[in-house]
Amino acid sequence: MRRTLAEKILQQFCEEEIQGPGQIIQAGVSGVLANDITAPLAIKSFEAMGAESVFDPNRIFLVCDHFTPNKDIASAEQVKTVRQFARKMGITHYYEGGDCGVEHALLPEAGLIGPGDIIVGADSHTCTYGGIGSFATGLGSTDIAAAMVLGRTWFKVPETIRIDLEGSLQEHCGGKDVILWLISRLGVDGALYKALEFSGPGLDRLSVEARLTVANMAIEAGAKVGLFPCDQMTLNYLQAAGRTGDRELWPDPEAAYPERISIDLDRLPPQVACPHLPENVRPAEELREIPLDQVVIGSCTNGRISDLRAAAAILKGRKAAQGLRLIVLPATPRVYAQALHEGLLETFMQAGAIIGPPTCGPCLGGHMGILASGERCLATTNRNFKGRMGSLESEVYLSGPSVAAASAVTGRITDPNKL
Amino acid sequence: MFFQGKAHKLGAHIDTDAIIPAKYLVSTEKEVLGRSCMAGIQEDWVQRISPGDIIVADKNFGCGSSREHAPLAILGAGIPVVIAHSFARIFYRNGFNMGLVLLEIGDDVHQIDQDDHLKIDALKGLITDQSKDLTLSTAPLPEFMRDILSKGGLVNYVRERLAA
Incomplete structure (x- = not known):
């Protein structure tokens, strides 16, 4: 086959019998x-x-x-x-x-x-x-x-x-x-x-x-x-x-x-999607002048324990930038408990983060981190459509947890390799 | 299924957060959702619509979330038909299931201008632009989808199966 x-x-x-596409x-x-x-x-x-x-x-x-x-x-x-x-x-x-x-x-x-x-x-x-x-x-x-x-x-x-x-x-x-x-x-x-x-x-x-x-x-x-x-x-x-x-489970070799x-993967640097579509992607390093009001770490995309570990590794011993809101939402109670057990939540709190309950919350502009007009957020979520996280005049950038954590520290979009 | 109305042009990648932002997803009523149709583009966008008007959009209309509130908001705003270059997959199924007529016409979409007067024969897939004396056609629906349509949508289709 x-x-x-x-x-x-x-x-x-x-x-x-499946014959093929269409x-x-x-x-x-x-x-x-x-x-x-x-x-x-x-x-x-x-x-x-x-x-x-x-x-x-x-x-x-x-x-x-x-x-x-x-x-x-x-x-x-x-x-x-x-x-x-x-x-x-x-x-x-x-x-x-x-x-x-x-x-x-x-x-x-x-x-x-x-x-x-x-x-x-x-x-x-x-x-x-x-x-x-x-x-x-x-x-x-x-x-x-x-x-x-x-x-x-x-x-x-x-x-x-x-x-x-x-x-x-x-x-x-x-x-x-x-x-x-x-x-x-x-x-x-x-x-x-x-x-x-x-x-x-x-x-x-x-x-x-x-x-x-x-x-x-x-x-x-x-x-x-x-x-x-x-x-x-x-x-x-x-x-x-x-x-x-x-x-x-594998595809047939002759598929x-x-x-x-x-x-x-060897040549892939940390990536960031810019407003207002997930296809507007650039290396994080090229966006280093972009200041941020909020960073969100969580969601069905990047709210698992490995994501929180990656963020905590960068935030350990560091603080979120003055005036920046860092919101961490462990995706499930089990992730939350594990993060607590490993001391990650303490690291986040010492960095000045707000730790919220497991919820989709701000990802779709529901609650727990809605943006005002003119505000800009870097989130580990999945969509940066216009108005997705709040005001139609706000902006959402998307990244993985390491870029998000590094950016929370500097208050600007930051490649963690340059922190 | 015949329709006629004025064309309202929209761009590419009109996402479901644009069609109906999440803050309005606390209702499942078509009329309530309709009042905020396209509020993600402009809060009072719906004010420019008269019942029977038709949306004419570019590529990937309805991309993003699976919210069925999106086709409901469009129907609730009094818009019975959306013509687009292409539709996002989930939105396409949803629109169809909700009784919103969706016509995918590729590059032909660029031949229709804002405020053109359109006449549509949905079952034949024919669009007549009366402002230009132009007729455009779409590919026929797969047989299974025509079957659902002929039963008046997915709710009726399942209802019939359960009654059998």
Whole structure:
């Protein structure tokens, strides 16, 4: 066979024979996800469909992470709707409060996602799970309602762009630098309707958390999925998350790729995306004159323990610049506890950081760090669209945690190698 | 499915935060969301719209988040059709599921100007620019999608399956 990773996974869930890109198929799903913003709409559609039960209450994940802890009455009402639905349907994986974290950090960490799964989520960053070999993609609320009822959805089999990783990441670089570089190369619609598939000799040197960061932003190039193979490193990660029975998963050696891009990790410096699109990427060093009002470290992109370790390594013994607000949001309670245990939170506090609860919060301009007009933020989040974090006259730059931490120290965008 | 209205031109990569900023995502009501349609471009953008007007945008319309509030806000503002060079994938499915007519016409989009009067036959995929005496056509929808459309959208499609 000559199947790409996307085709191989889809075939496992689809009765008809997959011929190749462009084919419309009906496929079963392993799991269905929604959050406190998108679930209320899905529930409305679910009810309009006349449905009385979900296809499997153990395979639906409802994570109230966007506007929580509830920022106002309207968001509290939305969470109440989701909570009541979860109870009525007997949904096991409902998260709110102390066991809740940012969905795309929480679910893989809890061992709920595995290689070869098909996961659909009413959240565009559902593609994160491609980092552990899951065909995972965002859909809207009504598509999600249909998947909750039927346990199935439809897909157009995507064309695949193969990304070959060469070499090893340099000091202070991580998954974010890889994906920002790639988005700048492809453009924000360069992978529209397509799958990105990562492999190559550099794969071994990209940690699973870095892969999750890379896959997370596949959508920022328009991609349907950003898929990594499941190798021994992934299996170790999954085992630590409490899973058993997973196996390696690779594309067929003879798989055909209409387009290939290779990335030389040895020559990749720390990257920053400038306003107002994730494709406006430049090396951090070229932006060293840009002053900042706020730095945010967190989100489904870069709020995991390896991200906090990278930030703390730079902030240790240093202070955030006078007048700059440094906000750290560990992505899940487990990440929070681990950071506490390792003394990272103390390092952040001594650097003058505000440490917030696990939440999407400021990433989408929800709460916990909204920008006024004329303010500028560097964030480890995933989107820098106009007005994304607050005022239409504010600006968001995107980077990995090392650049964010170094920039918090100087108050200007800073390549950590130059600190 | 026939429509006619005035063209409102928008640029490339109009993201869902532009269509409906996150601060308005505390409602699921089409009419409420419609009042803030395109508030991420300009707070009072919707004031320039008359019911039946048509958005004509460049590449990658609807990129960004999966929020279904985006097509709902457009419909709530009284806009039944969006014509674009191309659409972001999730937005395309959402628009379709919500009953917002989406026509992808590539470079032909540049032939339509602001305020042109457009007449649309959605099922045939035909766009007539009456200000220019110009007719443009789109590629036909895949059969499965026509099937959903003929049942009046995804909610009805699933409702029918459950009743069967």
